[in-house]
Amino acid sequence: MKLLLILALLSQNTPAAGQEAEWGVVRTARSDVLGGYQDVGASRRDDAWVVRTGRPLLRWDGRAWHNAGGTAVPYLVRAHGPDEIWRFNESVEQVEVWRWNGRTWTALPIRESGAHATAALVPRKGECWAAGLRFGDHGMEDMLWHWTGKSWTSRRAPMPITDFAAASTTGLWALSSYEGGPSASILRWTGREWRRVALPRLPYAELNDIVALAPDDVWAVGSLVSSKEGLVLHWDGVSWKHSAHRPAGTDFRRAAPDGAGGLWLAARKRQGPDSMTHYVASSTWQEVPLDLPEAEITGLANVPGTTMMWATVDARGEQVILSYK
Template structure:
């Protein structure tokens, strides 16, 4: 069996790998290349970037951590794109060490970021148009609460998802306060949330019958319409998690995540999964090639709102970052920046509104003797040309 990754719900979150045989040949690439964009020289290595969001061609945010020590300890890092260069954004005086894992923005004047400190406590930061400031975590911070995804909606609204133990958590920001929203599932873990013109969508895992299965749910304004993958199989295995969703319409929904498989000795492993919901059922036939991609992390659209790119996790020792691209008929695996000395590479993508272009940020990890360490973060851009 080829190399696979233990399931994760955020980019490279405590990723663990095992080794196996080589996969099939990688499909030929098409279109313009991914280009690496310079980072600010002031970013303190080792560092990582885990999430990126763009509101227009001249405004984007990327978040992660710098001066990292081991897997978790470091200083929160936010970068901002002004249309020409990336620069470090000033942060308020923070009383905690850790990193940021997700960012979302609805305009140049409204953005949110979430992170986790070395004590396991979740944190929320808000961009007010002039500065970042910390917003208290709803219900108080506790080590059992994990915030995994954030979305910025219209008119200053925002959403948070995560889990408290095995209890899914959904929170909505309206009128300057956080309000709890009933979860679409009773037990499980929510990984991501997107606020779109077709509604608010959440993704994650539902705990059903002793196993975790992927789930997608849409907020209607009065409640949730939930689409589970319970009973859905890909290569005979269940869909263990859904990490991201792209809703073209209510009956045209694309989701990416992972399939649970069993490795040597019964070890639980994952393979990438891409599914299409047509309003009545899931179609898993349009699979992202699994030559080197081990888990699908994000899915982002082209200018017309159709699927275009999948960000992914690859390893061990990848020759480059890897993506999958959809041409309207099939997915093709595509190389990004060449890599050397990297044990695991993960990319998270974000569409640039008003264009056919896409941002991507990367978290690169090495495996020194007896340890696991973050390497040099990267930012890439693709202009969308074919």
């Protein structure tokens, strides 16, 4: 019954010929403790994946979604094209990492017990950054691991890293935002170290996602806890600036390129279900309701080289995959 309700709501907004594309349901599933959709990613039109809690990946082959099979349970997947995909599998003995080169999977484990990666970035072929935690002599330590083609190197992180973005092979950014701190931070890779950069004065700001469209076009999104407003920051190549788009009662949870120089944002509403916000390049901000009951957007991704998008949503326990074409 819930599936019929979701499909009916979405069909009311199905675009006629010549109208702008809209978000539509392509798959639904019921989940309990296991199987919840946690994230979505894509490398091309016929290759996408959904990360599920405690389950193997769902894979898109250009025609349908299907179970990837096997026993591996990846919780983090990042790619730099269809021939450069990295996945992090659940493991208690080490950080289990696998790399796909277009033909085979190769194991590249981070051999540190008591460690767990929580964020990763593949800025180019043969390179990977990962951030996470390691249990050390003095408790939990914030860590960074870097694969440059031959081995992993490790270093202490200057602060907890929650996300990465890359505008180029040298324009690397990292996000640090965690509850309890006075404000969020953004770091930039200098080639030798991750250095904190200046941000506008934003008391009690939380940043949830960062997206790099170009070296002079980087976005970070979240919320201002004190004023309960949506927060959008933009890097113009010189400095970070606070965008005038500050919707009340909003927390921007995720961001992704729209494939046309703009952005899609997943907006958590303090009252009502999640919605999408579309930023049309150098133009306007448009809120796009999803018409899903109690929707919580859990993943958002662009198909590289296109304006096609994927999103994963939890709607009253129904796990939903949406597409935008």
